[in-house]
Amino acid sequence: MEDKWIPNHPGNKILFHTKYDEWEWGVSDLIDWRVNQWDRDKIFTIFHHFDAEAIIRIPLSRRQVEDRMVWMHCCNGKYPVKFGYRVAHMLAKDAISKEESSEQRTENRVWSQLWKLRVPNKIKIFGWRACLNILPSKVNLARRKILIDATFGVCQRFPETVSHAIWSYSAAQDVWASANARIQKCGGEFDEFLHLFQFMMSKLSLEELANFLNWKPPMGQLYKLNFDAAVFANGSGIGAVIRNAARDVMAALSVRGAAVNDNEEAKAGACRTALEFATNAGFSELIIEADNVTVMSVVSSLSPNWSRLGVIYDDVRCLAAGLRQVVFSSI
Structure with missing residues (x-):
């Protein structure tokens, strides 16, 4: 116990x-x-x-494997000596800046990431003003007694907040629909633009905010297996598709998955399920492609993974070892 x-x-x-x-x-x-x-x-x-x-919710291996000790505080499950130094440094830093609130520290990280974006400075400044909620939206102007009616003039239904005008409004969503596929997944309502920006920065890399994702067909006789996962309140969903060099769909899968703790577990489980599906369908020469860099780098690595998801990653490697040719790729 x-x-x-x-x-x-x-x-x-x-x-x-x-x-x-x-x-x-x-x-x-x-x-x-x-x-x-x-x-x-x-x-x-x-x-x-x-x-x-x-x-x-604890992931299990498809095979019978031995138990092993893991270090929960590192993503690979191993304890490095430098981790102790890092913790000591963090404790010392917290002691020095204990007067600083967690909200302030979060906002400082937002500004740091905002200024690193490879976009024109005027876009950075616009984003900074939007996050600070100092753009002249009708709600902000009404708060300053400059306007009386704060209703959004286009839709005539909701107050014109910064987040509604830039993100939630239906016409704005039509614009975002043509953007990066992973940006499209960052749906939902946000009271403040700062919260939307924080959510996006937690889901997307800096490059993903500036680049579109383009699917490229496999070369020669190879097939490309793309998979993805979605997390729900009471479980998860897994989708996979296999296409050839002519972009023809050879096989597809859509199933409900088990309840998971986080996005990485959902993507790792989806990778295992998708590869099992491809193997059972008879495909032995595959390019396996997904949008989670962490998962794809782990399954393509030769180093053992001792994290809580290590059994899933080991299952994927065992399945991949049975293929004639396999390449792991992230987008």
């Missing part, structure tokens, strides 16, 4: 005692080895619902 084996869970261990506390059980007893998945009925019978939900 005291072992720390549940990632992304308070204390990384079981929180609520059960009537089976005295039972000498192991984690392997909670797995249905016939399908290499968690035994949901047993888990929800034994554990509190809060603990059970966390357990079934």
Whole structure:
């Protein structure tokens, strides 16, 4: 009960005692080895619902592999000596700047990223003013008693805030629809443009804000496998498509996935499912392409991964090893 084996869970261990506390059980007893998945009925019978939900979110390997110790605070699961120095530096920095609020630190990171964008300076200044909410929107002008009516003059339905005029308004969304595919995924309503910008910077790289994504067909006799994942409140979704050099769709997949903890887990699981689909469909010469640089760099690396998602990455590598030719690529 005291072992720390549940990632992304308070204390990384079981929180609520059960009537089976005295039972000498192991984690392997909670797995249905016939399908290499968690035994949901047993888990929800034994554990509190809060603990059970966390357990079934732990990714399992498709194969039977040995247990291993991982360092939760590094993405590759290994503890580097420099991590200790980094923590010490962060603690010292926090002690010096303890008067600075978390909100101020977040905004400082926003400004740092904003000024690094490779766009004309006038665009940076416009973005800076939008984030500070000092553009002359009708809401801001009404707040200063310059105008009385703050309704957006085009749609005549909502107040003219900076975020509504630039992002939420239907005509603005039509413009964004022709932009980078990953920008299109950053949908939703945001009360302030600063919050929208923070969300985008957490999802996109600096280059992705300036470049369009163009799909390129594979060369020769190779096939290209593209996959993606979406995260929902009660699960995830996985999509995959295989095309040839003539851009013809050879096979496609769309399935519901398990509940996940974050985007990386969703993309790693989607990669495994997509590669299983391609293998079962008989494709053995593939270019595997996706938009998550982290996932694609890990699965293409020869170094072992000891993170909580290591079992998924190992499954992908085992599947890839059975192909005649495979290339991993990120877009």
